[in-house]
Amino acid sequence: MQHSKNDIWVGLFVLLGAAALVFLALQSANLLQLNLRSGYVVTARFDNIGGLKPKSAVRSAGVVVGRVQSIGFDDKTYQASVTLELDKRYLFPKDSSLKILTSGLLGDQYIGIEPGADEHNLADGDTVTATQSAVVLENLIGQFLYGKAEESAAGAGGKK
Amino acid sequence: MSWWRPSDVGYAVRSKLADMGMATRLFVRLLRLFGQSMRRFGLVRDQVHFLGNYSLSIIAMSGLFVGFVLALQGYNVLQLYGSANSLGLVVTLGLVRELGPVITALLFAGRAGTSLTAEIGLMRAGEQLSAMEMMAVDPVQRILAPRFWGGVIAMPLLALVFNAVGVIGGWLVGVVLIGVDAGAFWGQMQSGVDVWKDLGNGVVKSLVFGIAVTFIAVLQGFLAKPTPEGVSRATTRTVVMASLSVLGLDFVLTALMFSI
Numbered sequence: 026m027q028h029s030k031n032d033i034w035v036g037l038f039v040l041l042g043a044a045a046l047v048f049l050a051l052q053s054a055n056l057l058q059l060n061l062r063s064g065y066v067v068t069a070r071f072d073n074i075g076g077l078k079p080k081s082a083v084r085s086a087g088v089v090v091g092r093v094q095s096i097g098f099d100d101k102t103y104q105a106s107v108t109l110e111l112d113k114r115y116l117f118p119k120d121s122s123l124k125i126l127t128s129g130l131l132g133d134q135y136i137g138i139e140p141g142a143d144e145h146n147l148a149d150g151d152t153v154t155a156t157q158s159a160v161v162l163e164n165l166i167g168q169f170l171y172g173k174a175e176e177s178a179a180g181a182g183g184k185k
Numbered sequence: 186m187s188w189w190r191p192s193d194v195g196y197a198v199r200s201k202l203a204d205m206g207m208a209t210r211l212f213v214r215l216l217r218l219f220g221q222s223m224r225r226f227g228l229v230r231d232q233v234h235f236l237g238n239y240s241l242s243i244i245a246m247s248g249l250f251v252g253f254v255l256a257l258q259g260y261n262v263l264q265l266y267g268s269a270n271s272l273g274l275v276v277t278l279g280l281v282r283e284l285g286p287v288i289t290a291l292l293f294a295g296r297a298g299t300s301l302t303a304e305i306g307l308m309r310a311g312e313q314l315s316a317m318e319m320m321a322v323d324p325v326q327r328i329l330a331p332r333f334w335g336g337v338i339a340m341p342l343l344a345l346v347f348n349a350v351g352v353i354g355g356w357l358v359g360v361v362l363i364g365v366d367a368g369a370f371w372g373q374m375q376s377g378v379d380v381w382k383d384l385g386n387g388v389v390k391s392l393v394f395g396i397a398v399t400f401i402a403v404l405q406g407f408l409a410k411p412t413p414e415g416v417s418r419a420t421t422r423t424v425v426m427a428s429l430s431v432l433g434l435d436f437v438l439t440a441l442m443f444s445i
Contacts, residue, residue, distance in 0.1 A: 029227065031234040038238045042342030045349035046388075052371065065288055080376055091373075125207045129267055158335045 064091060064113045068103040069123050069136075075159025076134045077125055083109050084126075085138040090115045109136065111147070118143040122155035134159060148180040157174065208404055217401065218330040225331070232335025236297040240343055243296055244289060246345035246358070248280075251288060252354020257278055259355075260363055270369035271420050274377040278357035281378065282385040282443065285348040290380045290394035293340055294427035298402035301332055302423040304405025304414035329403050336402070340395025341388055348387065388444045390435065397434055 031161035046137035073095060099106050111117070120141030127134050147153070222229050253327050305328065314324040330428040352374075359365045378384065402423045409419035 029231070032270065033233055034238050037235045038233065038339075039243075039342060042345050045342075045345040046384075049281065049345065049350045049352065050380055051274075053281070053374045053384075082376065086213055092376075101263050132268060 031143050048086055064110045065147070067109050067111060067147055067149075067151050067153055069074065069109065069153040069156050070099065070102065071107060071123075071125065071156050071158050073158040073161060074105045074107060074134075075127075075161060077107065077136070077159065078134075083111060083134040084135055085115070085117070085140065090138065099118060101131060103109070103138055107136070117141075119145045119147055119151065120155065121147065121153065122157065123153050124157040125159035126144040187207060189284055197207070198396075199253040207276040209222050209405070210331075211404060214325055215333045215403070218326055219334060219350055221326065222330045223335045228331035229335050229338070233333050233339050236293075236301070236332075236336050237339030237342060240293060240296045241340070241346065243292055244343045244347050245350050247288060247292055248285075251284055251347075252276060252315065252351035252356075253358045254283070255351070256358035257364070260365070265394065269363075269365050270361045271336055271373045272365050272376075273352075273370035273372075273374035275324035276359065277352055277374045277378050280348050280351040280355075280382050283435070283439070286344050286391040286394055287431060289347045289391060290340065290431040291342040291428055293336075293343060293395070294398045294402070294424055297336060298303060298340070298398050298423050299420050301336070301399070301402040302406040302409070302420045303416060305332070305403060306409035306411075306419045309407070309409055311411070312411070317332065326357060329407060331378055333399050333403050336399030337392070337395045340398065341391040344358070344391035344394075364369055369399040386438075389442075390438050391432060393438060394431050397430050401427045401430065 033166040062142045075092060079093050079095055081093040082089045083093065091109055094108040094110045096108075098104075109123075117138055118141040120139065122139045124137045124139065126137045130144055141155075143169065255271060255276045259272050260269055260277075263272055263275065264267045305314075308324075314328070317324045317327060331441065356367075356370065360367045397428050405419040405423045405426070409415045
């Protein structure tokens with residue numbers, strides 16, 4: 026097949042499209058980093074995970090140090106079992122505790138790691154036992170109302 | 186001619202069915218000519234050049250401004266809820282899932298589809314297609330197939346360029362102009378956009394739109410009445426039918442891809 030002057034322009038056009046795809050895949054969907062940056066996997070059990078989702082961030086001191094890999098339910102203990110993938114650059118003591126926190130009032134939920142003081146570090150396959158569940162707004166309001174009612178009942182009864 | 190006489194109704198239905206059958210057979214022929222078109226890639230290449238390269242500037246400009254506007258409007262609403270940091274995610278998902286493929290397809294129908302229809306319609310009006318048949322050259326194979334496959338190749342590439350430029354436009358307005366935190370802009374985007382589910386489905390959408398728009402353009406040109414008026418009618422029909430089918434297909438594809 027003979028070459029023509031259109032070859033170069035069509036080639037550039039196709040390359041531009043490929044470059045756009047690569048840009049979108051790397052910059053907006055983060056394909057490379059998710060696959061190449063391997064980490065170690067840790068599981069944790071929570072009584073209530075609130076609105077946590079797979080791929081939610083795991084932060085320590087506000088820095089993203091890992092992601093939630095998967096969330097399952099354990100029907101023996103009736104707890105949620107959350108699998109976390111932590112960046113292998115960061116090591117945490119074995120007795121570190123996990124909390125489910127919310128960024129801002131209405132923001133996403135994420136897991137915060139509070140480092141412990143153990144000499145040994147968390148390794149692949151470990152289970153974190155010290156966990157604190159998500160704050161469920163309805164429970165909080167319920168507790169508040171209950172407390173208020175108790176208070177006013179105590180006040181009306183004239184005790185204390 | 187009256188529509189209530191059974192014979193006229195029968196004729197109308199029969200001719201519509203014949204048109205649909207003819208369109209379907211042409212479509213199947215074009216699909217089966219894929220291998221042959223690729224073997225004479227020079228013809229397809231020239232069409233990719235004509236349909237793709239020349240549409241690049243309008244696509245890139247539109248993508249840039251759509252990105253600008255998405256970022257401005259998205260910021261207005263998101264900052265009410267204190268979540269302006271998700272701006273990058275909102276802009277990218279909007280572009281990659283919906284606006285990128287759809288607007289590119291609409292522009293492609295207006296920019297490239299019309300010229301395909303007019304070109305083929307004028308070939309028919311100038312009896313070039315008949316002359317080809319006289320020389321035992323199949324016009325479907327020589328004229329329609331390279332144009333069809335050229336458009337099908339060009340359209341997803343154009344949609345990808347539109348998306349990428351749109352994301353950059355959103356970044357320009359969101360981060361550079363308004364001052365959303367750059368780390369949060371890209372970070373939220375990266376954690377929220379999935380390569381296969383969002384980007385991949387967007388590419389599939391743009392491919393389907395490319396097939397629909399190019400096929401309608403080629404078909405309308407091929408069926409155009411060989412008069413100046415017939416060619417102009419066919420060109421109008423291309424834009425109307427292609428735009429409507431893109432929007433209709435988009436609804437169907439979105440329902441298939443993104444509903445649970």
